[in-house]
Amino acid sequence: xxxxxxxxxxxxxxKDNPVLDIPSLDISSGEKVFLFGPSGSGKTTLLGLMAGVxxxxxxxxxxxxxxxxxxxxxxxxSQRDSFRGLHIGYIFQLFNLIxxxxxxxxxxxxCVINSKRRAKIKCDLNRAAEDLxxxxxxxxxxxxxxxxxxxxxxxxxxxxRALLGEPEILIADEPTSALDADHRQKFIELLFEQxxxxxxxxxxxxxxxxxxxxxxxxxxxxxxxxxxxx
Amino acid sequence: MWxxxxxxxxxxxxxxxxxxTILSIALxxxxxxxxxxxxxxxxxxxxxxxxKTDLIVGTKGGSIQLLLYSVFHMGSATxxxxxxxxxxxxxxxxxxxxxxxxxxxxHRGYRVVGTTEDFYKFYKFRQDKSVEFESGNSPSGIFDVAxxxxxxxxxxxxxxxxxxxxxxxxEGASIYDHGxxxxxxxxxxxxxxxxIDRAIxxxxxxxxxxxxxxxxxxxxxxxxxxHPDKIKKQNLPIGQITAFLVRCKSRIExxxxxxxxxxxxxxxxxxxxxxxxxxxxxxxxxxxxxALKAVSLLVIAVGFLGMLVSLYTTLNERRREMAIxxxxxxxxxxxxxxxxxxxxxxxxxxxxxxVIFVYAGLFIFQPILENSFNLYLPIQMLSNVELTYLLxxxxxxxxxxxxxxxxxxxxxxxxxxxxxx
Ligand SMILES: Nc1ncnc2c1ncn2[C@@H]1O[C@H](COP(=O)(O)OP(=O)(O)OP(=O)(O)O)[C@@H](O)[C@H]1O
Ligand SMILES: [Mg+2]
Numbered sequence: 170x171x172x173x174x175x176x177x178x179x180x181x182x183x184k185d186n187p188v189l190d191i192p193s194l195d196i197s198s199g200e201k202v203f204l205f206g207p208s209g210s211g212k213t214t215l216l217g218l219m220a221g222v223x224x225x226x227x228x229x230x231x232x233x234x235x236x237x238x239x240x241x242x243x244x245x246x247s248q249r250d251s252f253r254g255l256h257i258g259y260i261f262q263l264f265n266l267i268x269x270x271x272x273x274x275x276x277x278x279x280c281v282i283n284s285k286r287r288a289k290i291k292c293d294l295n296r297a298a299e300d301l302x303x304x305x306x307x308x309x310x311x312x313x314x315x316x317x318x319x320x321x322x323x324x325x326x327x328x329x330r331a332l333l334g335e336p337e338i339l340i341a342d343e344p345t346s347a348l349d350a351d352h353r354q355k356f357i358e359l360l361f362e363q364x365x366x367x368x369x370x371x372x373x374x375x376x377x378x379x380x381x382x383x384x385x386x387x388x389x390x391x392x393x394x395x396x397x398x399x
Numbered sequence: 400m401w402x403x404x405x406x407x408x409x410x411x412x413x414x415x416x417x418x419x420t421i422l423s424i425a426l427x428x429x430x431x432x433x434x435x436x437x438x439x440x441x442x443x444x445x446x447x448x449x450x451k452t453d454l455i456v457g458t459k460g461g462s463i464q465l466l467l468y469s470v471f472h473m474g475s476a477t478x479x480x481x482x483x484x485x486x487x488x489x490x491x492x493x494x495x496x497x498x499x500x501x502x503x504x505x506h507r508g509y510r511v512v513g514t515t516e517d518f519y520k521f522y523k524f525r526q527d528k529s530v531e532f533e534s535g536n537s538p539s540g541i542f543d544v545a546x547x548x549x550x551x552x553x554x555x556x557x558x559x560x561x562x563x564x565x566x567x568x569x570e571g572a573s574i575y576d577h578g579x580x581x582x583x584x585x586x587x588x589x590x591x592x593x594x595i596d597r598a599i600x601x602x603x604x605x606x607x608x609x610x611x612x613x614x615x616x617x618x619x620x621x622x623x624x625x626h627p628d629k630i631k632k633q634n635l636p637i638g639q640i641t642a643f644l645v646r647c648k649s650r651i652e653x654x655x656x657x658x659x660x661x662x663x664x665x666x667x668x669x670x671x672x673x674x675x676x677x678x679x680x681x682x683x684x685x686x687x688x689x690a691l692k693a694v695s696l697l698v699i700a701v702g703f704l705g706m707l708v709s710l711y712t713t714l715n716e717r718r719r720e721m722a723i724x725x726x727x728x729x730x731x732x733x734x735x736x737x738x739x740x741x742x743x744x745x746x747x748x749x750x751x752x753x754v755i756f757v758y759a760g761l762f763i764f765q766p767i768l769e770n771s772f773n774l775y776l777p778i779q780m781l782s783n784v785e786l787t788y789l790l791x792x793x794x795x796x797x798x799x800x801x802x803x804x805x806x807x808x809x810x811x812x813x814x815x816x817x818x819x820x
Contacts, residue, residue, distance in 0.1 A: 222725055224812065247730050254728020261726070264719050267405075269412030279727040281401045286728075330727070 170238070172198045172338055172370035173219060177232035180218060184229070188214050190395040191232075194388075198337070201364060201371040203381045206390030212374045215390070216340050219372070220257050221249035237337055254283030258331025258369070262343040265327035266315040273298055273311050276330045286334035301329045305359065321352045328360060335367040342374045357383065402733055406740035416709050417745060424702040424749025428792060429756035431695035435785055436757060438688050440776035442681065445471070448593040449644075449673050451523035453653045456480075456488065456660055457642040459667035463683070466676045469500055469642040472510040472594045475568055476502060479639035484665045488645075491659070493652040496521045498644040501606045504577070505568045509550050511599045513606030513640070521646065524593050534558050535586035538601055541608045541632055544582040545600040548590035549769075560584050564599075564609060566618070575618050577609040580627045592775060604635045611635070645670070699792060703799050706745055710738065710803040714810065721811040734811050738804035739797055746796020750789050754781070 175194040181187040188211045196202055206212050217223040218234060221241045234241050237256055241249060253259075258279075266275045276298040280287040290297045302311055305325045310318055315326065324344055331339055341360065345353040357373075357380060364371040373384065381387045410417045449470050457465040458478040467473040479501075489497050498521055501513030512518075519530050519537045535558040538545050546556055556562070561583050566575035582601065590596055608630045612619040619625070647653050653672065660670035721734050761778050769775050781789070 220726065247732075250725075250728055250730040253726075259726040261723070265723060267720055267723060269408050270405075274408075278401075282724075282733075283728045 170198045171235070172196050172200065172237060173372075174235040174238075175233065178218070178234055179231045180214065180223070181229045182214075187396050189218070191215075191393050192395065194393055196370060196372065196386075198370055199368050201361065201385045202373065203384035203387045204372060204374045204390060205376055205378060205381065205387070206394075207376060210390050211394060211396070212390055213342055216259075216342055216372070216374060219338075220259060220340060221253050251283060251285070254279060255285045255334075256337050258336040258339045260324070260327045260331050260339070260341040260344045263320070263347050264323075265330070266323055268314075268316055270315065271312050272302065272307060272315055272318070272326050275315055275326055276302060276333055279330060280334050283334075286336070289334050298329070298333055301333055302326070305329050305363075320347045321356070324348065324356060325359070328356075328363065332363050332367065332369075335369070337369060339364055339369045339371045340374075341372070343376075344373075345375065345380070346377070353377075353380070402736045403740055403744075406737055406744055409737070410741055410744060413713070420702075420706045420709055420745050421749045421752060423705050424699070424746055424796075425752035425756055427695065427698035427702040428750050428753025428789070429760070430698055431692070431788070432753060432757040432781075432785060433760060434688070434691045434695050435782075435788075436761065436776060439782065441684075443777075444592065444775050445677060445680075447525045448595075449524060450526050450528075451521075451646060452644045452673055453647045453650070454645040454657055454660070454670040455642060455673055455676075456485075456645060456668055456670045459669045462669065462671045462676045463680050465642065465669065465671055466673060466680070468502065469644070470594070470673065472502075472512075472598055476641045479641050480668060481666060482637040482640055484663065484668065485640055485643055487665065488660060488663070488668075489643075491656065493647050493649075493656055495646045495648045497646070498522055499603060499640045500642045500644070501603055501639070502641040503568065504564050504566055504606070504609070506550075506562055506564050506599050507554065509547070509597055509599050510568065511564055511601060511606075513601050513603045515603055518600065522595075522644075524591055524595070528591070530591065530595060531589045533587045533589045535584070538585050538605070540583075540585075541602060541604045541630060541635070542580060542582045542627060543585040543602065543605070545586035545588060546584055547588050547596040547598045547600075549596035550599060551587045556584055556587070558584050558587060564601075577618075579619075579624050580609050592777075603637050603640065604632050607635050607637055702749065703746070703795065706742055706796070707799055707802060710742055710800065711806070714803055714807055717807070718810050718814060721807055722814050725811055731808050731811055735801070735804040735808050738807055739800035742800030742803070743793065743797040746799075747793050749796070750793055754789070 173194070173196040175191050178189060178191045179187060180189040204212060204215075214223065219236060221236075221244070224246075230242070236252075239252065241252070244252060267278065270278065273295065277294055280290060280294055287294060299311060302308070305328060307322065307325055307329065310322060310326075315323060318326065324347075327344070331341075339360070344360075345356050348356055360371065360373070361383070373380075455465060455469050457469060457476065458480050460477055464474060468476050485497075485499055488494075496517060498518045499515060502510065504511040516537060522530050532545070533548065533551070535545070544562065550556065561581045563581050564577045566577060582605070588595060608627070611630060612623055612625045645656070647656060657670045657672065660668050724734060724737075725731070758778065761776055765776055765778065
């Protein structure tokens with residue numbers, strides 16, 4: 170099964186200023202993909218389209234974008250939001266967490282927002298979140314305010330949140346750029362381990378080529394994207 | 400309701416600024432409600448004080464002043480009228496009953512009213528209620544006195560106790576006491592919720608008797624003093640009274656009688672219709688009330704403006720928060736709801752705290768208002784009008800949240816998942 174399938178995708182924020190033009194891209198289920206490209210090449214934009222956050226209004230967006238065999242353009246805005254909430258775990262580069270919630274509350278939030286995702290967890294939500302957090306080495310921080318955590322710890326909380334409810338697709342947008350080399354490696358190992366456990370498809374964005382070798386597949390956005398080639 | 404609990408936590412996170420916001424809304428709502436409460440309390444207690452009286456007669460002067468000193472025991476009369484004039488007018492066949500008042504003395508700050516049996520028989524308040532006795536009965540002897548419920552309670556007086564009246568109206572100790580002529584309490588009136596509760600009633604003869612030996616407003620020296628035992632009701636002519644209430648046999652006669660009294664030959668007199676003068680009073684106070692109300696509504700607006708500013712200025716630092724919420728599945732409308740809830744919760748808490756302030760204030764200031772301004776404010780439920788106002792205020796709080804909410808909504812749509820800040 171294809172986790173992600175793209176045909177003739179064109180996207181622009183402003184008219185006459187295209188950002189993306191991707192003739193074809195297929196990512197199969199369970200694959201761990203490394204997506205790289207220079208700054209401003211449209212990596213975050215592509216992730217936003219995959220997650221269904223960017224408005225695909227007709228004159229700026231064209232082509233087919235299928236996630237888990239669902240054509241996102243056919244969904245209404247709120248259907249896309251709940252589709253994302255249910256099937257996608259998203260990790261930002263930095264500051265992934267809601268500052269006024271505790272670690273455990275942050276981890277639980279996607280399942281609180283999306284009842285279908287909550288329903289995928291068979292036991293108590295807090296128990297599941299705690300188990301996962303402990304597995305990620307966050308045992309001592311469960312009820313701490315997130316701002317007391319180091320950046321590396323915050324990123325692990327973000328992983329826990331992305332994983333809880335076992336979404337089929339994990340998207341990470343430069344999640345390691347604020348970590349040092351040692352932590353970066355550990356973080357990626359942890360992400361791989363969890364993605365394999367839940368058989369999730371992982372799309373990992375970075376411009377740090379040194380990370381590329383451990384992934385199943387490396388994708389250069391500039392090669393995929395006809396806008397960049399021009 | 401995750402948005403609601405998220406809004407609560409977000410508010411709790413910014414304790415300092417949100418408590419300031421809540422406080423400013425609470426204070427403005429408190430101000431507004433106090434104005435309303437005082438207005439309502441004043442109007443109700445004023446219009447409940449006198450019923451079934453068609454005319455109040457006194458010497459010529461301000462009509463509001465006459466109403467205030469005769470019925471509400473506020474301020475004082477400048478002149479008395481001759482008892483002869485009273486008797487002449489009273490003889491008019493159009494009149495059903497009259498109640499004479501002779502004022503000017505006090506006892507520990509409470510006004511002394513000289514009157515006749517007719518007061519207990521005819522006086523009506525709160526539509527059709529009459530003055531009744533809690534214990535004892537009406538004063539009949541010269542040195543008998545009946546006291547209002549409030550007087551009895553505050554001074555802890557019972558029937559049988561002797562009291563000394565003071566000359567003039569003063570709050571504390573008076574310069575001149577009628578110490579030579581003590582009075583005996585023969586009755587305690589039931590609580591009426593009107594100025595009657597704070598008055599002391601003696602007979603007209605009693606009022607004459609305590610001043611019988613006075614010369615030019617100065618008490619007698621020891622040898623000039625007339626001993627109370629020597630004063631007899633029969634040979635005690637009444638010289639003056641301060642005012643009197645009139646009830647006509649038919650309403651049609653009232654205006655005619657009023658004209659007659661206004662043109663009275665013997666001395667310059669004036670008759671007022673209580674309801675008319677009361678509404679004159681309200682009209683005078685009305686501007687002040689409206690101004691106060693407008694000011695308190697403005698203050699509420701300022702409170703809201705503060706809230707708007709505090710919500711709006713945090714929006715930029717909260718852009719990332721909104722992007723995160725979007726990334727984990729929140730809809731753009733959820734973002735709107737979050738901010739609308741935040742301002743709604745703030746204004747609801749502000750209103751609640753404001754109501755608490757008002758009741759606490761009523762509780763604390765009720766005795767002070769009552770003693771110093773003769774204004775009795777009952778502690779009662781909020782009126783429907785006030786509740787409506789409060790609901791509108793909370794509603795406005797929610798609506799105001801829409802302004803930052805729509806801004807956050809547009810931010811969230813434009814930002815998508817990019818997190819530049
Ligand atoms: N919200 C937006 N509105 C308009 N233009 C945008 C917006 N976000 C990004 N762009 C533009 O789209 C292009 C691609 O931006 P994008 O953020 O996808 O790049 P990126 O590859 O993620 O870069 P980086 O590695 O620096 O994160 C850029 O030229 C950028 O200026
Ligand atoms: Mg980017």
